[in-house]
Amino acid sequence: DQQVKQNSPSLSVQEGRISILNCDYTNSMFDYFLWYKKYPAEGPTFLISISSIKDKNEDGRFTVFLNKSAKHLSLHIVPSQPGDSAVYFCAASAPGSQGNLIFGKGTKLSVKP
Amino acid sequence: KAGVTQTPRYLIKTRGQQVTLSCSPISGHRSVSWYQQTPGQGLQFLFEYFSETQRNKGNFPGRFSGRQFSNSRSEMNVSTLELGDSALYLCASSLTVDPTEAFFGQGTRLTVV
Numbered sequence: 001d002q003q004v005k006q007n008s009p010s011l012s013v014q015e016g017r018i019s020i021l022n023c024d025y026t027n028s029m030f031d032y033f034l035w036y037k038k039y040p041a042e043g044p045t046f047l048i049s050i051s052s053i054k055d056k057n058e059d060g061r062f063t064v065f066l067n068k069s070a071k072h073l074s075l076h077i078v079p080s081q082p083g084d085s086a087v088y089f090c091a092a093s094a095p096g097s098q099g100n101l102i103f104g105k106g107t108k109l110s111v112k113p
Numbered sequence: 114k115a116g117v118t119q120t121p122r123y124l125i126k127t128r129g130q131q132v133t134l135s136c137s138p139i140s141g142h143r144s145v146s147w148y149q150q151t152p153g154q155g156l157q158f159l160f161e162y163f164s165e166t167q168r169n170k171g172n173f174p175g176r177f178s179g180r181q182f183s184n185s186r187s188e189m190n191v192s193t194l195e196l197g198d199s200a201l202y203l204c205a206s207s208l209t210v211d212p213t214e215a216f217f218g219q220g221t222r223l224t225v226v
Contacts, residue, residue, distance in 0.1 A: 034214070034215075036217075041219075041220075041222075042219050042220070043117070043119075043203050043205075043217035043218050043219045043220050044156075044203070044217045045217070046214055046215070046216060046217075049214060089155075089156065091156075097169065098161050098163070098168040098169040099144055099145075099146035099158070099160075099161025099162075099163070099168065099169055099205075099207070099215070100146070100158045100161065100169050100171065101146070101148075101156075101158065101205075101215060102158070103148075103155055103156040103157075104155070105155040106155065
């Protein structure tokens with residue numbers, strides 16, 4: 001059973017507009033959430049994270065929102081740029097999980113010029 | 114600061130053989146985790162090491178093993194390779210004991226023929 005779900009396999013956005021990537025989770029023990037970006041043939045690159053004690057974290061063009069009651073988080077990219085085109089993974093961890101990040105299956109974002 | 118280094122980048126092995134993959138974490142990082150990425154299953158946690166001790170293990174058969182050395186470098190070994198072991202193997206290192214902000218290497222692409 002998937003504990004972290006990214007229900008949209010792909011997303012296409014125009015350059016300059018907002019990209020919103022969504023992630024749902026089922027395990028209420030998760031207390032830390034991360035977003036990674038991955039280009040083909042490369043390892044995931046850490047983007048931004050959020051602790052469950054917060055509902056928003058912002059870093060430049062990237063903002064992550066956490067809705068604990070809905071067990072939902074989203075990554076907003078504003079403005080989107082062609083270089084943002086990649087696969088985005090949502091990941092979660094629970095206390096004491098010791099290195100075990102649970103990943104969603106990813107959403108492929110395409111930003112069109 | 115050098116990132117996570119994985120060697121080799123690509124590997125082709127024959128079914129039944131064994132393979133050893135290497136990971137050098139970011140300097141000062143003591144936690145090293147290993148993940149397997151396949152198109153069907155996404156990123157799945159293999160195991161995590163901290164100070165030469167395996168602290169957590171994912172749901173993989175005993176053919177998958179690992180170790181960590183005193184300099185935090187880690188190796189993973191897969192014995193009796195099967196076709197289904199073909200995957201991208203990713204290593205991640207982190208500074209703290211919690212799996213926050215894990216930084217990934219570029220991965221080793223293993224092909225079993």
